[in-house]
Amino acid sequence: MDTSKYKALYLQETNEHISGIEKGLLTLEKDPAEGGAIDNLFRHYHSIKGMSASMGYDPLTKLAHAQEDLLDKVRSKKIALSPPIISTLLECLDSLKELVKKVEEDSPLDTDINPFLKMLASISEVRIENAAGAATAPRVSPQRETAVINVKEAFTANELKISNVMKVDGKVFDDLLTTVGDLFMVLSAFKPMTHASRSIEFKDGVHMLGKAINTIHKNILSARMLPIGDLTQSLPRIVRDICKASGKEVDLKIEGTEISLDRSILENLGSPLVHIIRNAVDHGIEPISERNSAGKLSVGTIKVKASIKRDRAIVEISDDGRGIDIEKIKKKAIAKGLSGDRVLAMSDKEAIKLICLPGLSTAETVTDTSGRGVGMDIVKELVEGIGGSLEIESTLGKGTKIILELPRTTSITKALVVSIGYEQFLVPISKIEKVKEVKTSDISGGVLELNGTEIPIISLGKTLGLEDSFDRDTYTILIVENTRPALGDKKLLGLKVDDFGDEIDAYIKPLVPPMSRLWGVSGIALMGDGKPVFLLDIAQIVSKSPHNNTLAAK
């Protein structure tokens, strides 16, 4: 197992425990009767021992273990606490510090700990009857004295050094990111001025400012990134517990744990992920007898696979269970009051998404963990709340795949400014395949022919509910994927706008009530002049455009 990625965390926590031990030993030295101090010390040593063992740092494990043993004897009153014991523990602590420093420097852990182990073993043998008060430290061999002196020398120059690893409240990074967002918007106000200015100094200054802001932004984002494995490491236990309760057997496979996402996105992904997995175990994977009759292996499989597509992360959760009965969903939707005509006209791809409506679930049984008809609507809402989207694929009898497409970072998005009449909008660059200026006459019957491909054109303004702008001789067409990138659907669609402007790094604020569920929008940015401009959710706009059903059917 590659433990190197946990080294920083190990160092941070071990150093905290070492400080706790030092403080505790000094307290005990002044007041041996201090209640609770020994228990605290015991916990610190125990933690160091456990973490060092997990990381494979044997000398640290052994030394912490020996000190823990000595303390255990003191705690159980097999030996009495005495000044020589405190001194010995402090000397051994120095040795622990030296070893931790070597871990930090990636040096071999070659400190000879044997003299310390012998010293701890020897002092452990001092019985209670002769240790109380008048007890003296056991004789120390010259070898041990040398080891202690070497450790002391090693630490004399470093006693006041602090760790390179800092523990910082996540909010500090949130605030820093907000400030960088403001700086980006200030920069976006300066940039157009440089086009008009003849001052080389001014142009250079704005260029340098842009570079500096980009560097700060990159560093902050990098500090906020965490591997998806941090989230998925608890899944095996969750699956085990649900299986235990349901009598099912499931093999959980996790791939792509090294893919990293912004901390806030990862935080918000936990609850939907667990809910999807619970649904898969409870309602997707069949009981063993049912699987055997269907010719399937007794042990079901759930696979969580993370990957990267452009600047987005794709998390797929698939199972080889019974799949979703689309006809049953349609019937249930109609029974819940949805228009029968509308439901029956839906394609399978559309109908399967009905399970994301509140109160719609095909689960026949309610378990402790899922199947109460609440869940997938909340899952969808949570995923969309972090700027993601959710797709479902299912084959009856074969299994279900839920695909989450998520942004990898928050807040700053590269976007193109487009205008429709007097209004401006932002379109994420990641969603644009091409930008083309065309004459009105190039669009015939709502279709633009480009390099032999027919691309349907929709008016972005009309789709958003804007009244028609003035007729123009030329338009700008944003060619985008026809949504559902995770499904591999490559068809293209053109969004007609009046004009386009600069590409900017927009600091996107989340939508708050009463705008928190605004259709077709994924966030909002304030431009340099303070004007609010919406970042459009192209996937949502395209999926609900009147052309999309026609396209999907093609």
Add this chain to the structure above:
Amino acid sequence: MGDKLVIELNGGRYALDTALVTGIVEVERIPFLPGQTSFVGGIISLRGEPVAVITLKKALGISESTEAGPKKVIVIKEKNKLLGIDIGGSNVSFLWEEELKKMPVNSEQDRYTDGVIDPEGKKIKLINWAALMVEAARILSANGI
């Protein structure tokens, strides 16, 4: 009862708690807000925060059209929720708590008003801002246009 901000609209008078008012902004034009229907009128920003705007005349059924020209937008804030109320070019004045103490409050209600005070025979309807906020959120969360 607290101090009131009084808005004159087409001869009628309407009041809002001043404690709710976090700012009044004058704008030439209110940018479009996707999905804006009914009385939702667009979006502005106040101190770096985006604010959804409703048109008071439309909400109260006084007028269906939107006035051209500069407009005043009263921004109210409750907890973390912000709402802009476009009052067009209407005038505003204040009614202080001391004056209000002498006036009886009639509990007459309308969809977006929840009481009437009657100083010197001039009826002032108290705006039910919470109902306006809820309805604005409902309109804006309609799934699709």
